[in-house]
Amino acid sequence: MADFNTIDDLDLDGKIVLTRVDINVPVENGRVTDATRIEKIVPTVKDIQARGGIPVLLAHFDRPKGQRVDAMSLKQLVPALESALGQPVKFSDEAIGGPAKRAVADLVKGDVLLLENTRFYPGEEANDPTFAASVAALGQIYVNDAFSAAHRAHTSTEGIARLLPSAAGRLMEAELRALDAALGNPDRPVTAIVGGAKVSTKLELLTNLIEKVEHLVIGGGMANTFLVAQGIEVGTSLAERDMADTAREILEKSAGAGCTIHLPVDIVVAREFAANAPSEVLPADQCPADAMILDAGPATVAAISEVFAASRTLIWNGPLGAFEIPPFDAATNAAAQAAAALTRDGKLVSVAGGGDTVAALNKAGVADDFTYISTAGGAFLEWMEGKELPGVVALTKG
Missing domain, CATH: 3.40.50.1260 (Phosphoglycerate kinase, N-terminal domain)
Known part of the structure; x- marks a missing residue:
């Protein structure tokens, strides 16, 4: 099995950690009906915080195809995230640019920030280098905890990993070790x-x-x-x-x-x-x-x-x-x-x-x-x- 970093291998203290998660959960009338995927990211978020890192969450929701679609905003997931994490979660209605930079600049240790749906931007699914650089500019470390999206070469799953020190989150780590035990070795x-x-x-x-x-x-x-x-x-x-x-x-x-x-x-x-x-x-x-x-x-x-x-x-x-x-x-x-x-x-x-x-x-x-x-x-x-x-x-x- 190829060797990969985990969050134990990087110095996270005081760093903004761009954390790709899969929280593409079922929603009805603006309410999450099954929070399983949200609950699964908790160990990674908490471990980043325990190491002094500040998690900034990157995620997609549904298929907006590079357009801003209000019904697909990640803002509606904030209450479920707060419930799972047991703390307030800040939200930025942009994933790049001035609003996102200002939201990140206001963070202190212990905070969690969720950025808007990465798929609202055409550069996400195109894995556009300019878009990747804009997202990467927000943080110092990249953690991928979304194995379920790992088969896609998108900005938030692959492009940013080329630009920042990178590691697997706890869920990704568990998945890779389990799969290696099943077919790799x-x-x-x-x-x-x-x-x-x-x-x-x-x-x-x-x-x-x-x-x-x-x-x-x-x-x-x-x-x-x-x-x-x-x-x-x-x-x-x-x-x-x-x-x-x-x-x-x-x-x-x-x-x-x-x-x-x-x-x-x-x-x-x-x-x-x-x-x-x-x-x-x-x-x-x-x-x-x-x-x-x-x-x-x-x-x-x-x-x-x-x-x-x-x-x-x-x-x-x-x-x-x-x-x-x-x-x-x-x-x-x-x-x-x-x-x-x-x-x-x-x-x-x-x-x-x-x-x-x-x-x-x-x-x-x-x-x-x-x-x-x-x-x-x-x-x-x-x-x-x-x-x-x-x-x-x-x-x-x-």
Whole structure:
């Protein structure tokens, strides 16, 4: 893993610390409805303050596309920030120029300042050097705590890091260490679960993983495409029949790479996609022509659980079935509980990420038992695909 500075490595005392955070939270009628992302930045802000630094927060909200949009102002997040931090938070309605400079000049130790939405400026997403210099001029140190935006080479995630002494915040540090433990330098054997609807959206992911893991469990609608590729009929199930050749190629490559791919051996089928629709468990090759596969069956879960038990590391991205509606959440729930039990017993390092995955693990009641859960979405997926993330590369030493 590339070496990077943390906030322990830099002298922050008396310095203005430009701190990139992800507080892109859901808001309804001007009120934050889920403050999870805001709560996660608290350790970084408090640690900067404890080292004598003065945090000036940089963040985006929604997609204003370089225009000032009042409904996307960060000002509406100030009450939630104050609640999470337990102190007043100052606000500047500009992120550069005279107003921002004056707001920074008024700060003393113990203060926190939030600058306006960086995406109100065209230079943010363009990673414009002039805009980057204008923002960097406000501070002496740069800390990036927004892994979830690290796959984007924007001014606030990458450009400023080139201009100031830079470090990873606590959340970024935890994420990078967890990811390194999962794929960079993992305890082996490594198992990956990849679920979701479409092979086409996770092609790069599958291709990268078969070179990196010993076991690859494929679930959800993706598994149906692999069944089709093996000549198995899947009735009215979601499947990308035009991806069958690609699925066969992945199966062939995995054999050469020493990676075992695990597909469902039994299936749960129904005639309609609805909660508590009448369903039955059948062997994977016996889906009726008028039925759809909505989950993996109990024999598949038992097989997956055995793979977990023989593994040291697990990476999870995507559910095994239509987890949103019962009873088609059973396989995802049972597999998640098996992984959680092994993790609690110290036998498995378990790292999960992606929106549906986090929702599924929360639903299964095991999110707190996993070693690490990433809420990063796109950045987590690009990391699993083996891509370099600009916001991370910019922090590396040397």
